[in-house]
Amino acid sequence: GQQLNQSPQSMFIQEGEDVSMNCTSSSIFNTWLWYKQEPGEGPVLLIALYKAGELTSNGRLTAQFGITRKDSFLNISASIPSDVGIYFCAGQLGSNTGKLIFGQGTTLQVKP
């Protein structure tokens, strides 16, 4: 089946640093989504992207929908300890079922 390749798998950074992670696929997606999961909780939607080339921000987070529609990236600027968690990308292929395909996740740790 379709797969999303998310990288890096994990990051350990210093507070204040910027972070970048990305997802690539061999399939074309109509929608890209970025989620954050904190320990013991379900993922929470951070940013949704609907159009190729779209660049969207949510506070210190910025995400872009790749021009080829096969990739997306998420940047976090000036990281803080509460940014710790697992970040997932997800793509939606265009069916009317709402099914999403998720990347493997990027685990982010921030050292104060």
Add this chain to the structure above:
Amino acid sequence: NAGVTQTPKFRVLKTGQSMTLLCAQDMNHEYMYWYRQDPGMGLRLIHYSVGEGTTAKGEVPDGYNVSRLKKQNFLLGLESAAPSQTSVYFCASTDLLGSRGAYGYTFGSGTRLTVV
């Protein structure tokens, strides 16, 4: 407004036992999903439903069954649990928002299942 509620939160089963995981949403969403999360593998779709009375297979359906008798509830059943089904199970729901089709799932907080 509770959103998506999953019960139970934790469970330990012996191999061969059966159980049902319950997902309830109070947002009147049409679409509901069951995912499993395993380390390094992200979230994989088990089964889903696009409306009351409908169900369909996802990416990893073997060993699981589902039912959606009421719009607000989506049940996931394990008939004969196996150690390979040890995982964290997440339920999610969504509704299509106009032409943009947000697909922004609302997730439950998960059920951690261990099969010994």
